[in-house]
Amino acid sequence: xxxxxxxxxxxxxxxxxxxxxxxxxxxxxxxxxxxxxxxxxxxxxxxxxxxxxxxxxxxxxxxxxxxxxxxxxxxxxxxxxxxxxxxxxxxxxxxxxxxxxxxxxxxxxxxxxxxxxxxxxxxxxxxxxxxxxxxxxxxxxxxxxxxxxxxxxxxxxxxxxxxxxxxxxxxxxxxxxxxxxxxxxxxxxxxxxxxxxxx
Numbered sequence: 001x002x003x004x005x006x007x008x009x010x011x012x013x014x015x016x017x018x019x020x021x022x023x024x025x026x027x028x029x030x031x032x033x034x035x036x037x038x039x040x041x042x043x044x045x046x047x048x049x050x051x052x053x054x055x056x057x058x059x060x061x062x063x064x065x066x067x068x069x070x071x072x073x074x075x076x077x078x079x080x081x082x083x084x085x086x087x088x089x090x091x092x093x094x095x096x097x098x099x100x101x102x103x104x105x106x107x108x109x110x111x112x113x114x115x116x117x118x119x120x121x122x123x124x125x126x127x128x129x130x131x132x133x134x135x136x137x138x139x140x141x142x143x144x145x146x147x148x149x150x151x152x153x154x155x156x157x158x159x160x161x162x163x164x165x166x167x168x169x170x171x172x173x174x175x176x177x178x179x180x181x182x183x184x185x186x187x188x189x190x191x192x193x194x195x196x197x198x199x
Contacts, residue, residue, distance in 0.1 A: 004117040008110075014084050018094050018102070019110060021077045026131065028070055030138030030164055032057065033131055037102055039093040044078070046071050058167045139164060139172065140179045147185045 005019035025036055035053050043052040049071050051064045066074070081095070092101035111131045119129055139160065146156055161172040 001111075001114045001118040004114045013097075014081060014095070015097075017077055017080050019114065021073060022094055022107070023111075023114070023131075023134070024073060025070065026134040027138065029064055029066060030135045030142075031064070032135060032165070033107065034104065035165070037092075037094055037104060037107065041078070041091050041093055044074055044093060046075055046078075053165065056165050058165070060165060060167075062162065062165055064163065135164075140182060144179065144182055144185070147182065 001023050002020045005023060006016050008016040008019060022036055025031065026033065029051070031051075031053070035056050038054065038056075039051065043054065045052070049066055049068065051066060052061065053064055054061045056062070094102045094107075096102050096106070108131075115129055115131070121128065142160060143153065146153055157172055158169055161169045164172060166172050
């Protein structure tokens with residue numbers, strides 16, 4: 001999808017870099033699309049390596065740490081923005097040609113086209129990938145990595161819940177049902193627990 005975004009016209013404009021960064025940011029942070037689109041230039045602190053997510057779905061604000069590689073991509077994007085005349089900390093991070101925040105309806109349409117270019121429609125699939133699936137994948141990969149590392153999920157889940165901006169930890173636990181690998185690991189742990197209890 002990011003490769004397809006790079007081919008968006010005009011090639012020398014901000015549209016391709018904007019969509020490329022948006023997709024990458026959603027994939028590596030698990031942000032909601034609405035949260036990403038509401039980001040302002042001032043919400044990006046590259047020195048501290050955090051994004052400030054303000055008054056989101058549940059009227060909460062939170063800080064989201066970002067990886068140094070993500071900081072580098074944001075820095076490049078902000079430089080490209082500056083070169084095209086988008087300055088000032090009072091502007092939206094993801095802007096349209098007029099300089100205002102990208103509207104969700106425009107983003108949804110463009111992302112659907114990019115998904116179709118990256119993953120050609122397959123009639124055997126009952127459902128096409130959605131941009132929200134990046135958030136789901138982020139959460140599932142995090143949980144899967146913790147399971148593989150033997151981490152106590154109950155001790156870490158609250159941190160992941162806060163990071164994702166969930167109102168309740170149970171909303172984060174829901175992701176455990178989303179991937180067969182997670183279900184298999186959870187079942188194996190439960191089976192091992194059962195054997196230990198019967199000894």
